[in-house]
Amino acid sequence: MATIWMPLPDRDFDVTEVAVPWKLFTRAGHRVVFTTERGDAPPAADPLLLTGVLFGQLGAEPEPIAFYRELEQAPEFRQPRAWGDANVAEFDAMVLAGGHAPGMRQYLGSAELQQKVRDFVALDRPWGAICHGPVLAARAGVLQGRKTTCLPAYMERTAYWLTAWKLGRYYRTYPLYVQAEVRAALGETGAFVRGPWNLTTRGTDGDDRAAFVLQDGKYVSARWPGDAYLFAKRLMELL
Secondary structure: OOEEEEEOOOEEEOHHHHHHHHHHHHHOOOEEEEEEOOOOOOOEEOOHHHHOOEOOEOOOOHHHHHHHHHHOOOHHHHOOEEHHHOOHHHOOEEEEOOOOOHHHHHHHOOHHHHHHHHHHHOOOOOEEEEOOHHHHHHHHOOOOOOEEOOOOHHHHHHHHHHHHHHHOOOOOOOOOOHHHHHHHOOOOOOEEOOOOOOOOOOOOOOOOOOOOEEEEOOEEEEOOHHHHHHHHHHHHHHO
């Protein structure tokens, strides 16, 4: 059994990118440890992804929502640790999940968490980042020279254009696109891989044909919630 570390913000993380890996990891017999900035209360996913972002659309699929409802009752989720108390040496793997709503800035911008990420990556153990997760890795300085994917600019831009009239900058976490910030952190020897063009079709537990993940040594990256199942499976292969 492996112990997998998943840091989270207090609110607004992506439902699918957290609940699907948690479900697949625990179903396989692994243990997940959640941490938040203070560790004083359960975190909460972006509520619009549970109800539908716009006219009931653009939210999480029913199965990941069902997984999230299970996760809400899990002791490890209800009693997270604090980032500062995390001893990264006790973890066999690390997952940096994403999300785009404003609460994610607490997690993506934390200097304390960035140091913990650097400490873990220095151990040379399996780790992964999905969607906005590579932004945290970029800011931690651990993407230099690596091959990675992340939320492509065309996906971020399309979601913003579709919803800005109603939700403003909900889909624009920062002025700079995720892809632009991640690419800037790769250096001359790194490589960004966008993956196949896709806006609607998602991978599932039993069908990975629509999913895309990228592996570079012990690092696994993915683009968006539609890759979450394959992302978790690839990480488990490295454990």
